Amino acid sequence: MPDTPLLDMQDIDIAFGGVAALKRARLTVKAGEVHALIGQNGAGKSTLIKILTGAYRKSAGNIRFDGREADFRTPKEARAAGISTIYQEINLVPFRSVAENIFLGREPRKFGLIDWKTVQHRANELLESFGLKIDVKKPVRDYSTAIQQMIALARAVSSDAKMVIMDESTSSLDEREVELLFNVVRRLRDDGRAVIFVSHRLDELYALCDRVTVMRDGQTVAESSMQEMDKLKLVTTMLGHTLAAVVQEDSAVKEANLAKRGEVALSAQGLAAGTKVTDVTLDVHAGEAVGLAGLLASGRTETMRLLFGADRPAKGTVAVDGRDAAFKSPKDAIARGIAYLTEDRKAEGIVPELSVRDNLTLVCLPALTRRGVVDVAKQKEIVDGFIESLDIKLRSPDQPIRELSGGNQQKVLLARWLATHPRLLLLDEPTRDIDVGAKADVAKIVRELRDSGLAVLLSASELEELTAVADRAVVIRDGETVATLDGAQMSEASIMDAIAYGAGEQSTLAEAVEDAKHDR
Template sequence: MRGIGKHFAGVAALTDASLEVGRGEVHALIGQNGAGKSTLIKILTGAYRRDVGEVLFDGRPIDPSSPKDARRLGISTIYQEVNLVPFRSVAENVFLGREPRRFGLIDWRRVHDRAAELLRRFGIEIDVRRPLGSYNIAVQQMVAIARAVSFDARLVVMDEPTSSLDEQEVEILFGVIRQLKESGVSVIFVSHRLDELYAVCDRVTVMRDGRTVAASAMRDIGKLELVSTMLGRRMTEVERGGATGFTGSAHHGREPLLAVEGLRQGRRVQDASVELRAGEIVGLAGLLGSGRTEVARVLFGADALEGGTLRLNGRPVRFQSPADAIRAGIGFCSEDRKSEGIIPDMSIRENMTLALLPAMSRAGIVDTYHQQSVVWTFIRRLGIKCASPDQKIRELSGGNQQKVLLARWLCMNPKVLLLDEPTRGIDVGAKAEIQALIQELADGGMGVLMISSELEELVEGADRVVVLRDGRTVAELDGDAVSEPALMHAMAHGHSQDPAETAHG
């Protein structure tokens, strides 16, 4: 891809961008949110048409008019947000639009057998006849990856394919990527996790502000240089500020602002207990399926409290719906931005003020002056990059979408903010901004409960960390006791590490 340019509503998304991928090469494409990675990929895969520039595939010029056209040329894509059909079966999703047929009719036995065989390559043994939506998001992501691989493509584009996967699933995916490489298939790998890039990629292209700013072999560029190139900062700045620039708060309130004890909810949560004080950031750690999200959903009234006690400001409460929790001063940013956070075809203004509309309305009429004032305040405060408040939110980068969702709750002035993977799928630069904002909120007296799969984020950002395992609270680490080895030990063994164990290694 050479000299690629693309504008949206007069705003340049790409300017003279380039990307070169070798045959049988795993190529990393990285950059901050808004750097232009997704736009470049969508031009390659036919979702967008470029304004200027050329695309050569196998030495020949191509101009795919749709993703289907790109697949026909041999380019297959796995998107960060699963874009399959949840109410159709797993097997149907894998072969949607190209089902094996016999005598003109769909051969369901072959559909099911081939889907099951394909998923076994990924170490997944599931009933492929069940609806895709009945499985968790990690399984859905693996199904999306299996579907893309099944097209026998010559180039597979993977946009944040590991964002919903645990360590074991990531290793299985890396095994598949290496198989593809050995068979001569090229892979473009988009990820914000630097360790993954060094584990599986041969070369890297770095984008910033819609331009390609660097291209190198992975072995020739260190992590610090990679981060400084993405941020456009000198190496000394990165060394001084760190990759995340996020350090935990020492501020603690006296009495718990929010406390849940012995929480039970379905089969996923059996005995979870968490306390959160004003001005405190509490991390919630645990492996996939440990019950972290389920705890947050109960605290927000999205799921019923089936057992245990929930107290707010020392008083027992029982939320019947999210509306009850919002009225009580609780906000919740879901892990799944696409299906549970943003409303993609609505504007930034509409998305941001969604929860605030009742307070802005009189006799059913929205005070648009007040609405615009609030929106511009938070666009400036959070540094949201957009053409205007009326731009559709789906056109923003992931990091800017997440800032809009944070603003949705901040304009409500909540007492408690529940954040489920607040930096998932967000680059280093946007991550630092969001983490600094979280710190600022806690310093202002807000209680923040932060769920994260990244242990480094919890160690650097949380005052305390509560560890869940199989739906139960198994450990609580405070201050200097919060470390990656201690968290991993608690997740693996179901209890805090004994000092004697540490002494004996």
């Protein structure tokens, strides 16, 4: 490989609304390599890619591509320079043929007209060079997601792209389809092209990538060859903790909580649905908080949706209070005492133009209505009670919820579900995008709910927050339960170890923890 990198991004800054999204971020990629770009949600990966491809304009920093200064003003300029991007949501035209999609906007012409025979011949040659034989006259929609990814790659190759960016391109593929795609990526690398590969699947990174750049909180925090960074180090770097910082010394409180917990409120066995959830097994008792741990795209949210009846499992069983719970819809789950706080507060939680009062009582409104008339006095009693008990800061219950802070919006949504008197509370990223004080308030509320006998299953990207609240942790990786850690076994270190190595592949964590203690 040449010493001069194909891409060199240095000291890249950008801010939105006065808030820094990237701070002196950097990314260096060589020709003829597959380069992993990783980090948790909000780390800055997508923002950096959008700056490179001309979708965003940087406020500071330097970019060199293919030996020249680069400051692309539009994605079209980036494509013309030799950068092609393949997103998780494939940007092909589904009703047009495979051949048309590959050469769209660059069709060979003869006497001023599109030479369709040549278009189809070149498309066939290109796909056959990938080991793929399909009818290029058929519309793209007739083919699987994996084949569509290959078509998108073929389009990039046909445009003589020097660099291909693949953003979560394998998230919806099965194992066989992933390997098919990887073979094509390796051919691109062998042809001297560079590939930036964005994925949260650790096994894929080690199977395919030569080097890795890790981002966290808008900054580049590590650059390394994949061989020099083992899985545990990769996970701890992504999450921002060293082993010395995550050793937990006292688990007596968690052990006491486990000793007094009640019967099993929820049990899931062998849950599977699509490619995101492949084999999840867990249980939650009354009076305990169980943490669902795993990296972004590990299947946490998809598992929550299955348990709530928002999606239907292809395999496996769910039982509530020992009775089968094959929910056909969230309505069925609510009727059995299950509440679900979604991770996407803005898109799936609040109704921004409605008042706090209406948002809070949205789910329990049928119980407050008689013959089409809302019992205003009962509604006021519920709303005022939760505003006080959850310490929701607002001017008035009639205030639009969009005017509240993120933390207070989250409290309103939590109150919405508590007003249904649930037995099981599913919390998906309950502290996302709220300030430190609000996070502490939410954690305190969850502990109080657990102590009152409620069963709680919560998911969190921040392991420090998860271990602070949860009594046990169920760790999932690539849609599969790989570890269940109880009481003294549960720590940030042991969770990271399970995420990194999975079931039956654990590192000698005890030795690592002891080393961390001595290093303190």
